[in-house]
C-alpha cells in the first residue's frame with residue numbers, strides 16, 4: 681500500500697510521451713467520510729476526483745481551477761470535482777447513498793450508477809471572464825473511458841487513461857489512483873505500445889496500487905523498457921474553499937425577505953457546504969447587518 685497521496689509526472693527521453701501517475705487513497709477516503717458514499721458511489725466519485733487532480737496538475741497559475749462534471753442521469757445524479765494546481769480537490773455527488781449490486785465480485789457497477797445518457801464536461805477557470813468549457817457525450821459512465829474520449833475528441837490528444845478505486849468490505853477505501861499517458865505529435869508508436877502493454881500487465885490499477893508500496897516503483901513498472909525522467913510531483917489533499925465569511929457573503933446576496941424566511945424560530949440559519957458537508961450556523965441579524973454594510 682502506498683502511504684502518501686501524491687502524483688508523479690514523467691516524460692520519455694524525446695519528451696513526446698507524458699505520463700501522470702497518482703495515488704489518491706487518502707483523498708478518496710476523506711471524500712467517502714465527508715459525503716457518506718455507498719461503495720459504488722465512492723468509486724465513481726473517487727475516479728472523477730483523481731482525474732481532476734491529475735488534470736489540475738497541468739494548470740499554470742496558482743488561482744486556476746479545473747472542474748470535471750459528469751451527469752449521465754443514473755442513480756448517482758451529477759458528480760462534480762474541482763482541483764487546482766496545488767494538488768487540492770473538492771467534490772460533490774448528488775446522491776451519495778445510491779448504490780447498485782456489483783456486476784460480479786470485485787467489479788462495482790460504476791457505469792450503471794453514473795448512467796450513460798448525458799455528458800462529460802471539463803471547464804478550466806483561468807481567471808478570465810468566462811471559463812473554457814469542453815463537453816463530450818458520455819460513452820460508458822466508467823469515467824476513464826469517457827476522459828480518454830474527451831482528450832481525443834475535444835483536444836485531439838490520443839491518451840491512455842486508467843482510474844481505479846478499491847473499496848473494502850467495511851466500505852473503507854483500500855486504494856485509489858489514476859494513470860494518464862498522452863502521446864504528443866511525433867511520439868513513437870512502439871513506445872506507446874510498450875507502455876500500454878505494461879499498464880495492461882499490471883491488471884486493474886486499484887489492485888496494482890494496493891499491492892505496491894511506492895509510487896516511484898509503480899511508475900517504473902508502467903514505463904518499464906523505456907527511458908524516462910520524472911519532471912514533477914505533487915502531494916494531494918482534499919480541501920474545500922468554503923468559509924464562514926464566504927457563505928455569509930452568499931447569504932447576504934439574498935433579499936431581506938428571503939433571509940427572514942430561511943431563518944428558524946431562533947433567528948438562525950444553518951447552511952451545509954455541498955463540497956465538504958461542513959455545517960455553518962449564521963444568525964439572521966448578522967447576515968442582515970452584513971447586507972446593510974454593503975454599498
Ligand SMILES: [Zn+2]
Nearest residue numbers: 920922953956
Ligand atoms: Zn466546503
